[in-house]
Amino acid sequence: MIDTVFEGFRYHKPLPNFYKIENPQNPKREISEDLLFKLVELAEKYNFTGLSYSKLSEDVKKDLNIDFDNVIIFKFLMGDELLKMEPSRQKGKLMDEEFQEYGVHVYEFADFLRENGFNADLLHPLDDNLSLRAIALQSNDCVITRSNMCLFKDGLNMGFFMIHTSIDNLPFKSENDMLWVRDFCSTCGVCIERCPKEAFDENEKLLRKVCTAHREGCNECILKCPFYKRGYDKVKKRYGRMKK
Numbered sequence: 001m002i003d004t005v006f007e008g009f010r011y012h013k014p015l016p017n018f019y020k021i022e023n024p025q026n027p028k029r030e031i032s033e034d035l036l037f038k039l040v041e042l043a044e045k046y047n048f049t050g051l052s053y054s055k056l057s058e059d060v061k062k063d064l065n066i067d068f069d070n071v072i073i074f075k076f077l078m079g080d081e082l083l084k085m086e087p088s089r090q091k092g093k094l095m096d097e098e099f100q101e102y103g104v105h106v107y108e109f110a111d112f113l114r115e116n117g118f119n120a121d122l123l124h125p126l127d128d129n130l131s132l133r134a135i136a137l138q139s140n141d142c143v144i145t146r147s148n149m150c151l152f153k154d155g156l157n158m159g160f161f162m163i164h165t166s167i168d169n170l171p172f173k174s175e176n177d178m179l180w181v182r183d184f185c186s187t188c189g190v191c192i193e194r195c196p197k198e199a200f201d202e203n204e205k206l207l208r209k210v211c212t213a214h215r216e217g218c219n220e221c222i223l224k225c226p227f228y229k230r231g232y233d234k235v236k237k238r239y240g241r242m243k244k
Contacts, residue, residue, distance in 0.1 A: 018107035019114075027068075027119035027166035035116060036170075039072075042112060046105040048076045049154040053170040054139035054162075060130070068119055068166045071135055074109060076102050078157045083219045091217035099125075099159060106161040119166035132162055140176035147191035147221035148206040151181060156227040157219075181227075184239050191221040 040051055052073040061069055082098060085091045106122055113120035124130060133150050136142050142152045152158050192200045197218065199210040212218040222228050226235050 018104055019111060020107075021111045021114040023114055023119045023121070024117050028117040029166055030169045031116075031118065031167045039109065039112060042109060043074055043105075046102070048074050048102070048105075049158075050075055052136070052139040052141040052152070052160075053172050054135050054141075055172070056135065056164060057138075060135075063129070064164075066121070066164060068164055070165050070167050070170055071123070071139075072109075072163045072165060072167075072170065073136060073139060073141075073160050074106055074163070075152060075154055075158055075160045077155050078159055080157070082217075083157055083222060085217070087212060087216040087218040089216060092215055095217045102159065103161055106163065110163050113163070113165060113167075120163050121165075123162040123164055125161055132160070135162060136160065140173040141178075143176070143178045143181045145181065145191070145225065145227070146185040146189060146204065147225065149222065149225070151178070151227055151232075153178070153232045155232070156225055157222050180236070180239060184235065188226065190224050190226070194220060194224045196220055 043051060052075065054071040054073060056064075056066075056069040056071060058069075061067075078095070079098060082091070082094055085094075103125065110120040110122055123132065123135075125132065133144065136150055137144065142150050145151050145156070149156055150158065150160075189204075192204055197210050197212055199207045199212075201207055230238075
């Protein structure tokens, strides 16, 4: 095992780096449909809901000192039973452990790509100087809700990890068909109204120092959201009827 240290998925404890294969010296730039399908199958084996694809900005590439701007997003649904627990430090710890369990598998995905000739590195999921949410938005596969959550069609209770890679021919989306969500959110606001900590200012901006999501696992904004309670497709259908 490569003996570097990754400041890991737990907030207070470093996690060893789990790469087993080195990046190739001359990485391939194109992946076959068959091999990409095998990567999707590997992700599904560990209960990831699917993959999305994005790009890094030139500024991020420069800051990270990397050559490739292609990103694969591995998405997973946070467990319902855990989400519905009362907020506490113990819940926060359990959520960290769930996050870590999924995170360990992402090294296997990177090794799969490296073994097949591609450059693949995990983007640091807890790097305060790197906005994974902004990178996710560039996938045209999600939107930010009024509660500041990243909504994919797969679900609102979504976690994700990212690998940047040398693969140039990933199936990137050119348009985002979820932009209607912004209008829907502007007419809703239940997440703000029901926040137990009143963690939004007068401009409806989330106050991170007040929000207890990361400290105690508060998920009220998720649990009260129509996208969690009814699902993306049902909310979209209802929105369509409202607009007629």
